[in-house]
Amino acid sequence: MVYLRAFGSHLPPRRVANRELAPLVGADPAWILEVCGIEERRYTAGADTVASLGLVAAQDCLRNAGASAADLGMILVASGSSERFCPGPASQIAAGLGLTSTPALDIPVASCGSLIGLVLAAQLAPQFGRVLVVASEIMSRRINRAPEGKDTAILFGDGAGACLVDAQAGFARIADSILCTDGTASEILKIEHERLAMEGKSVILQASRKMPRAINDLLARNNLAPSDVGVFLLHQANRNLIERVAGSLKAPLDRFFMNIARYGNTSSASLLIAADEWRQAHPEPLSAPMVFSAFGAGLNWGALLAVPD
Amino acid sequence: MLQSIKGAGIHPAEDESLFESGLLDSFALTDFVSGLEQEFGIVIPDSDLSARKFDTIRKVAAYVSAKAS
Numbered sequence: 001m002v003y004l005r006a007f008g009s010h011l012p013p014r015r016v017a018n019r020e021l022a023p024l025v026g027a028d029p030a031w032i033l034e035v036c037g038i039e040e041r042r043y044t045a046g047a048d049t050v051a052s053l054g055l056v057a058a059q060d061c062l063r064n065a066g067a068s069a070a071d072l073g074m075i076l077v078a079s080g081s082s083e084r085f086c087p088g089p090a091s092q093i094a095a096g097l098g099l100t101s102t103p104a105l106d107i108p109v110a111s112c113g114s115l116i117g118l119v120l121a122a123q124l125a126p127q128f129g130r131v132l133v134v135a136s137e138i139m140s141r142r143i144n145r146a147p148e149g150k151d152t153a154i155l156f157g158d159g160a161g162a163c164l165v166d167a168q169a170g171f172a173r174i175a176d177s178i179l180c181t182d183g184t185a186s187e188i189l190k191i192e193h194e195r196l197a198m199e200g201k202s203v204i205l206q207a208s209r210k211m212p213r214a215i216n217d218l219l220a221r222n223n224l225a226p227s228d229v230g231v232f233l234l235h236q237a238n239r240n241l242i243e244r245v246a247g248s249l250k251a252p253l254d255r256f257f258m259n260i261a262r263y264g265n266t267s268s269a270s271l272l273i274a275a276d277e278w279r280q281a282h283p284e285p286l287s288a289p290m291v292f293s294a295f296g297a298g299l300n301w302g303a304l305l306a307v308p309d
Numbered sequence: 310m311l312q313s314i315k316g317a318g319i320h321p322a323e324d325e326s327l328f329e330s331g332l333l334d335s336f337a338l339t340d341f342v343s344g345l346e347q348e349f350g351i352v353i354p355d356s357d358l359s360a361r362k363f364d365t366i367r368k369v370a371a372y373v374s375a376k377a378s
Contacts, residue, residue: 185355205342
């Protein structure tokens, strides 16, 4: 048995509203809200790094769990926007937590990275002990805030999230998961030469099918229906996409937690930031299954099912 | 089918970009592709889910013809 024990998050304080961003990209603030459901996003200050944001989220998660860094058996850090490829932010976050021998591994995957981290943590926790999954992104340094970069600049923000996966105890038992990769479409969404490039329409086409399919497959093999799920926590990519997924699943939209209006798309961090906010608002014992799902560059996508124990 | 998605009075030229003309945005394209499957009884695999394949009426017609045959 492996459990979700606690979440944590960190959002940089600077708010960038559509009315600030719109003139830079040659768009109307109302249009930005219409096409993605985002009202504002957060940007880091110049001295911040992916590791420094992730470290704060990690500390927040440990605090929420009532655990200490010394309790950790492993750290997994997802990021698609890290300043340095090797060594990546995992070792810096481990050092920031005061750990000098705990294994800390990077998952250099953007939007789906935190889901991949959770799935791996569920497998590794029985052997390594408590696994801290961190996802941290500074996407504001990977976009072009100019008219030619409009389609991506309006979407992305910065932030970090974390989750403690524990083989001993937690509020939800990880029951099953699905992870998929299709590299044949890898060119439609990528971070290359420090810039994000996205064929938005193709990405939406792919995500609109792959995410509901993964969720349906996961639920079906666990003898569950979408209507049995208490909360869907999805990568906060685009409000319209989340609504599309809800429609495909024929599940009530109010079961899909959303905070994209306030933070934008924080890539891999969004899933854990959303999970942390949802958990803070619902600290009571879990009463129904919960589903996590993400889709992103790779293409990587999947879903994870957690249930009341 | 375009008219059912975007409303009546849509008459794009065969080689007019459905995207650049504003007739199809990301989510209307998703509806359009699903509609093609239902209307013509074809299955569009994930490997064909590229917006470039559905950019103009001519491309759509050629794709559907190839799939239907």
